[in-house]
Amino acid sequence: MNLVWQRFTLSSLPLKEYLATSYVHRSLVGLLSSWRQTSILLQWGDAIAAALLSLIYALAPFASSTLVGLLLVACAGFWLLLTLSDEVISTNVSSVTPIHLLVLLYWGVAAIATGLSPVKKAALNDLGTLTLYLLLFTLCARVLRSPRLRSWIIILYLHVSLIVSVYGLQQWFFGATALATWVDPESPLSKTTRVYSYLGNPNLLAGYLLPAVIFSLVAIFAWQSWFKKSLALTMLIVNTACLILTFSRGGWIGLVVAILAVMPLLVYWKSVEMPPFWRTWSLPIVLGGLIGVLVLAVIFIPAFNQRVFSIFADRKDSSNNFRLNVWDAVFEMIRDRPIFGIGPGHNSFNKVYPLYQRPRYTALSAYSIFFEVAVETGFVGLGCFLWLIIVTFNTAFLQIQRLRQLRSVEGFWLIGAIATLLGMLAHGTVDTVWYRPEVNTLWWLIVALIASYWTPLAQNQTNSSHSEPTVN
Template sequence: MLFMNAVWQRLTLSSFPLREFLSSSYLHQWLVGVLGAWRQTSLVMQWGDAIALGLLSLIYALAPFVSSTLIGLLLVACVGFWLLLTLSDEVSAKNTFLFTPIHLLVLLYWSIAAIATALSPVKKAAINDLATLTLYLLLFALCARVLRVSRFRSWLITLYLHISLIVGVYGIRQWFFGATALATWVDPESPLSKTTRVYSYLGNPNLLAGYLLPAVVLSLVAIFAWHGWPRKALALTIFIVNSACLVLTFSRGGWIGLVVAFLTAMALLIYWWSIEMPPFWRTWSLPIVLGGLIGLLILSVIFVEPVRLRVFSIFADRQDSSNNFRRNVWDAVFRMIGDRPIIGIGPGHNSFNKVYPLYQHPRYSALSAYSIFLEIAVETGFLGLGCFLWLLFVTFNTALTQIQRLRQSRNVEGFWLIGAIATMLGMLAHGTVDTIWYRPEVNTLWWLIVALVASYWKPIGFSEYPISHSQATT
């Protein structure tokens, strides 16, 4: 038993000596604190974390409405400011909490991507894509730093939920007043070919579903985390509007992600409240709630024709044009992985676009692998895929560990971790059959959620929570 516990702690990096690792790291010693003296005299840097929050707010406020180029420029600004903060940080015990096991695996994943770039058959494209990947990973680092402050965490979550409400309302308006399809999103021979698929400001229903999924889950847990009936009513409104809008995208991947996320959230919420439940409900509440939700889904499939047709198309295999397209792309992708299984072709869609035409079936051009797991395997090989799965494993373990701790003290901050786990699983389920995960509107949200988990991390044996406790508010 002790051996298994030791193995578990090693796999989850729970017992990894991060403080010793940082103190022995030459890179950490050379970079962190090199501008510390300047920061002490700088009036602007006294507000460093607040300025970082402002930059992050611009990204999450503007992402659905502006071009990818502008988001890229904001990412560059965030990364530059993160570097400035890091170079001017104090080398203290408090700041060791800014680096977690999740950060370590993100760094490892970047290192594997860098090696894949160096060995890529299309180095020029891979270098450009490595730069883009670096921006996203350093966005995670900045988010994880800022979110450690409870009021900053509350602000960013609240901002995203309000922006998502605007996006969701416009999407529902498209359903009632009509929206011109900007691409062929439904099999033209399908009975649903004339059905409106809303896309709001994002221009693509699948992308809209990926953007709204975190909002649906976070607004659900906000109903319990936010204090006061007006705020709870606002959270409920956001939940209803965004859930309805996501359903009206008719995105099958989005629906799969929504079901996975919602079932996960309900299971974790029941676990959270099980301490206060009588024995009967402690045993049967989970089967009753999950059984009821599954029954409701079955009834909607039986009696709501558009839902039934869309769900059945998932199992139509090559009879559905979208399924057939993905199957042909996946056939080519498997051959790409087979030729470079260890380290891949290099990160990013530019590398993919250079190599994929050599393997594609005629008339089945594609910009990505239509599965994030296959995409990662293509880009960075099984080394990168293994590291990514390890990152997920450590992230989920960190979240569950902190939920247990917060549950004991009945700290409502635990609801955000419940939302983070459910969101991540939902986004991964959606991403298994699509690659909207790589679009900046969604990718920035993914790393925000991972950073949300990292912001709660603390080492084993640490007796005091590093950030002063406060209840989550809007």
Template sequence: MNAVWQQLTLSNLPLYRWRNASYLYRLVGLLPAWRQGSWLMRWAEPLGALLVSLVFALAPFVSNDLVGVLLVACGAFWVLLTVSDEVVREREKEEGEAVFSFPKFTPIHLLVLLYWGIAVVATALSPVKAAALTGLVKLTLYLLLFALMARILRSPHLRSWLIALYLHVALLVSVYGLRQWFFGATALATWVDPESPLAKTTRVYSYLGNPNLLAGYLLPATALSLAAVFAWRGWVCKALATTMFVVNSSCLILTFSRGGWIGFVVLLFVFLLLLIDWLSIQLPPFWRTWSLPILLISLAAILGLAILFVEPLRDRVFSMFVGREDSSNNFRINVWAAVQEMIRARPIIGIGPGNTAFNKIYPLYMRPRYSALSAYSILLEVAVEAGLIGLGCFLWLLLVTFNQGWVQLRRLREFGSREGFWLIAAIASFLGMLAHGTVDTVLYRPEANTLWWMMIALIASYYTIYQPSRSENLPPQDL
């Protein structure tokens, strides 16, 4: 059974064999001489980090067109890095004659590449090829950003810089959101059912213009700021991290985004669960046994008391269970029904990627008066765009990503590395954003999509392989 699981999660995949046989991988290292002679490329990875930093520093404040230009620059820079790279194996830690090293290509990369290939086929077979090609270009830019980030985040210094940058930008976004709560903000759309008790309640949206999108944007910020409480050194830095967590969490709650709340609860539960496992080797026997039950009971009690005594929270939570009586629920149910018909019409390979293709096909299946820009669920959206084949690959990618995160977290715990806290935050954010995206469409917006791939890249950046000593005369085994 363990062997089957390892094969399913690609835990022992011999990537070095694929690299040796792949025609695609032979593109790596075509221009190493040019790179060695280039003065600017001596700082290649810091330059890449600068480009990525611009994406996360500007995304909440500028138009999607400008973000697209930055994504093109990031993708082009990754291609330049790849073709001018040296094909060498870097070493991180030696124990005796054995070596741990960070490869630049991981099982996560392999499945991302496979998913992109399925999207290419879906585009070629799409009934609206021109529209699907537009979506494919957007998807390609996001995946190239992932590839660049997965490479850059391998450096602890650059990793810390990018995380700190995002946390400071998110703090600015959250502070402006709290200002809207205290001083009021004009609703830019009908976010709440006019007949609901919350019709006049302020839902903050900060610079993003949409409370649901703001909640999705802040989910990774809450996890990373909580991780910073443990990872950052010094009381001043820890106090700043604590302030970030309180402000980000408060702003997220005040979006009154039910999907964001679901993601927040999942995120906190996973983070605390992994944190208890991380600290378990240092805990006394009593807490090692009872910390998890106490955690579950405490979270349930806090959530129950909040729902019981905070009226806006209670009304919003109960609206999840009233079915079609809530206009937002009714809208999603009608959209999901139409999307399921779209999937049944093209179940194998879908209609092609992107919201442009979706907008061409959806009107043929939509219920009257229920127009939509997407499927309002990441799983349904993937099934519509790439069919059941694409959905299967996407679920496989999620499984491999979580497994790799878990494996590397256990390794970091053995070494007692503070980097493990960032990995805990990445796993928690990854699952929290997935939970939010299951009932909403925010993951397809650049402000949230870039963060989604940042979390996956952060997990991929910790991937290691183990090289036995030459005396063992064995090929390297992937952990």
């Protein structure tokens, strides 16, 4: 059974041996290696790539989608240049992981869906956008192999998210004008301020801050000095408060799922240092305390109570009713094109959805990433996407076990990555802010973070003498 699981998750796939003998790999990688040896610019290739990534993650909450798109094009072009000028050595071969293969497979399914799409022009345009995001993943996975650059990108994101959260809290204390129809005028909370900071939408802000909450939490354990731990604690409090004040139900669901995931993982990591009593009871105490806080908040905070119970109001809540009507149309779209869907992207969706929509329920997406994937690329694409998620989590768990044996603090970032992905998937089940650049770039950054730790299974089992550098 273990062998079947290893094969399904590609854990035992001999990638290094395959790529070393692959004609396509040998003919493309290293094509410009002789030029790179004489280029002063490319001697600093990874540092330049990190600078491009830094621009994306520093500007994403503040810049237009057009500017982020141009930066994605720059990242894709620079990744291609680096790949063509790489030397074919074991280090570069090992940088290709099972996650890379599933990303490539998903792109291939999306390309087939584009070819079979009833709106090929729109689908082709969106396939280009999807390609840019997937190439962002490959560049991130390459850069994040360096512990120093990995630490820099994480620290940058956490500081930018702190700026975003501080402005969100300012909106809460001083008021903010609703910029769109995400406040139901018939709701008891219609007068309640929903903060949106620089992102213009509270649901989008919640999706953007979710990784910040979890990574600031694990940073308390990963960062070594008390000053840095205090900074991480400040980030945790500010980011959590701002996310809660978005009053985004999807964001709250994602936050609860992420916290319920990160706590057992932290207890698992720390259990080797605990006395027997705490090894047994620490997890029930922590989870019980968290659930108790949530119950008290529901009981004694009216705004929180009303927002939480609206989740279960079915069609009596206008937001729920809107999503249910959109989903009814989406199910019909999936039924009519179940294998490869209508083609990737919101342009394809916008062309086809009006043919199925219920009167007065216009929508730009399926309001669920799983439904959206099924609509765009059919059940084949959905299966591939789920396979990618499973392989990503399996890779992360294997590397956590390896780093736990080495007692490397790098394992905390993997713990944060697992919890964050689970939270983002939970949020994405009822919303599609996942497709916005501010959130989608973070998703692929976190997937790349997991890929950057990958080691082949045989090496993972015997590599107890080498330790990941400590992040301070």
